[in-house]
Amino acid sequence: MAYLDNIRTFIRVYELGNMSSAARDMRISAAVASARISQLEEHLGVRLFQRTTRMLNPTEQGNIFYPGARKILDAVDEAEAEVNEVTLVPRGILHVSAPLGVGRRLIAPEAAAFRAEYPLIKIRLRLSDRKIDLAMEGLDVAFFLGIPEDSSLRIRKIADCQRVLCAAPAYIAARGTPDSIDALRTKHDCLNLRFPGATEFQWSLQTRDGVKRIDVSGPFECDDGDILTDWALQGQGIIMKPLFEVSDHLKSGRLVQVLPAHPPVPIQMACLYSHRRKQDPKARLFIDFMVARMTKSMGEIVL
Structure with missing residues (x-):
C-alpha cells in the first residue's frame, strides 16, 4: 500500500504542479507528500521532479513515468470497483463537483439521504461556477450546466433547464x-x-x-x-x-x-464521469440517486 500511496502522491503532484496543493488535495502534510516522492524516486533510481524554491517541474523521467503510473491506479481502481460490486458493499471516498447553484439547491440537500442509504461512502463536495477538469482535480463525478469540452469523458444528461x-x-x-x-x-x-x-x-x-x-x-x-x-x-x-x-x-x-x-x-444539466471499462459502483450509485432526486425537484418547479 505504501508504494501505491507514493504513486498516488506523484500523480497528484504531477497533475497539480505543486507539492502543497497536492498535499491539501490528499489531506496529508506537505512533508509527507515530499517524503513519498523521495521514496518513489529512490525506488526508481531517478529524479521525477526538478525542485527549486519557487518551482516544481517534472523531469524527462517524470513525464515518462506519469502515463504508466496513471494506468496502474486506473487498473487498481477498476479492480476495487469490481470487488465492491461483487460484495455489494460500496465504500470509500467519492469526490464530486458541481456549480454553486446546483450544489447548494439540488445536491447538498440530498446528501444526508444518500449517506443514510450508503453509510460507508464518504462525500467530498466541491462547489464552483468555473470550468472543472475531472482528471486534473481528482474528481469522480462532475455535475455541470452547459456543453462539456472534454469528449473523452462519459456524460449523462439530466435535463434541459429552463x-x-x-x-x-x-x-x-x-x-x-x-x-x-x-x-x-x-x-x-x-x-x-x-x-x-x-x-x-x-x-x-x-x-x-x-x-x-x-x-x-x-x-x-x-x-x-x-x-x-x-x-x-x-x-x-x-x-x-x-x-x-x-x-x-x-x-x-x-x-x-x-x-x-x-x-x-434552455441550458443542459448533466454530469461527467471517467471513461473506465468498469465504472466505480459508488459513483454509479451516487449518480443514479442524485439524478432521480434532481429530476423530481426540477419537475416540480414551474413559472
Whole structure:
C-alpha cells in the first residue's frame, strides 16, 4: 500500500504542479507528500521532479513515468470497483463537483439521504461556477450546466433547464421594463457570470426568427452566480438564471420576470464521469440517486 500511496502522491503532484496543493488535495502534510516522492524516486533510481524554491517541474523521467503510473491506479481502481460490486458493499471516498447553484439547491440537500442509504461512502463536495477538469482535480463525478469540452469523458444528461431573465421590482421602478431585445442590450444593466477561461459572454434569447445572441453589459460581473442573484435582489440589474435557482424569489415577488416573449435558450444539466471499462459502483450509485432526486425537484418547479 505504501508504494501505491507514493504513486498516488506523484500523480497528484504531477497533475497539480505543486507539492502543497497536492498535499491539501490528499489531506496529508506537505512533508509527507515530499517524503513519498523521495521514496518513489529512490525506488526508481531517478529524479521525477526538478525542485527549486519557487518551482516544481517534472523531469524527462517524470513525464515518462506519469502515463504508466496513471494506468496502474486506473487498473487498481477498476479492480476495487469490481470487488465492491461483487460484495455489494460500496465504500470509500467519492469526490464530486458541481456549480454553486446546483450544489447548494439540488445536491447538498440530498446528501444526508444518500449517506443514510450508503453509510460507508464518504462525500467530498466541491462547489464552483468555473470550468472543472475531472482528471486534473481528482474528481469522480462532475455535475455541470452547459456543453462539456472534454469528449473523452462519459456524460449523462439530466435535463434541459429552463432559464429566465429577471430583476427586482426596485430596478424596474427605477429603470423601466425592457420592451425589446435591443432595449435590453442598449438601455439596461445586465449582471454577467464571468470567470477566467469562460467562453460565453453573450446571452442567447429565443425569437420568432430563431435564436439571437446579444452582447450585454452592466456595472457588475462575478464568477459566483449566487452573488449575481444577490445583486439583482438589491436592484442592481437584470440577471439570466436557471429557473430552479430563482423560482422562490419569483414566487415571493422579490424578483419579476422580464422579456417573457424572448426567454433564454434552455441550458443542459448533466454530469461527467471517467471513461473506465468498469465504472466505480459508488459513483454509479451516487449518480443514479442524485439524478432521480434532481429530476423530481426540477419537475416540480414551474413559472
